[in-house]
Amino acid sequence: MITTNVTTTTASTKYDAMLTLAIPVTLEEEILDFLMLHPQWANGFSIIDAQGMGHGASLLSTMEKVQGRCKRKLVFIVGRDTELQLLLQALGQEIRNHDVAYWITAVSAFGRLQ
Numbered sequence: 001m002i003t004t005n006v007t008t009t010t011a012s013t014k015y016d017a018m019l020t021l022a023i024p025v026t027l028e029e030e031i032l033d034f035l036m037l038h039p040q041w042a043n044g045f046s047i048i049d050a051q052g053m054g055h056g057a058s059l060l061s062t063m064e065k066v067q068g069r070c071k072r073k074l075v076f077i078v079g080r081d082t083e084l085q086l087l088l089q090a091l092g093q094e095i096r097n098h099d100v101a102y103w104i105t106a107v108s109a110f111g112r113l114q
Contacts, residue, residue, distance in 0.1 A: 015110040017081040019088065022052060022101040025071045034094055035077070041087035045077040078110055 023031055028047075035042045050072045077084065084104055091100075 015078045015080060015107050017079060017084050018105050018107050019075075019077045019079070019084040020103050020105070021075040021077075021091075022050065023073050023075060024097075024099045025073055027095065027097060027100065028073050030095060031075065031091070031100075034091060035075070035087075038087065038090065041079065041083050041090070042077045043079075045075055047073055047075045050074045078107055 021031065032047070035045055052070045052072045077087070079087075081104065088102060
């Protein structure tokens with residue numbers, strides 16, 4: 001028999017949303033520095049390589065134009081919706097760039113495997 005120990009967050013750390021930022025690779029360090037300076041809104045996050053396609057994609061290099069897609073990074077931040085909204089507002093004032101896309105999705109559970 002397999003047993004799994006899962007611990008969900010406590011009421012004081014109940015996360016209800018995840019902010020995803022789709023950013024150009026040229027802004028990676030600037031945005032990560034911003035997030036590191038604001039742990040009250042983003043006390044942890046994950047980042048992965050991605051590619052963007054479609055009408056909103058900024059194709060800068062010749063290779064991107066041939067392939068029809070651009071290199072991007074996705075930054076995932078799980079937190080409270082109200083705090084993530086504040087983070088977005090502050091980030092938008094600090095970094096004005098139409099190539100940064102974002103979306104917020106609901107999180108039904110968050111925890112750590114024990």
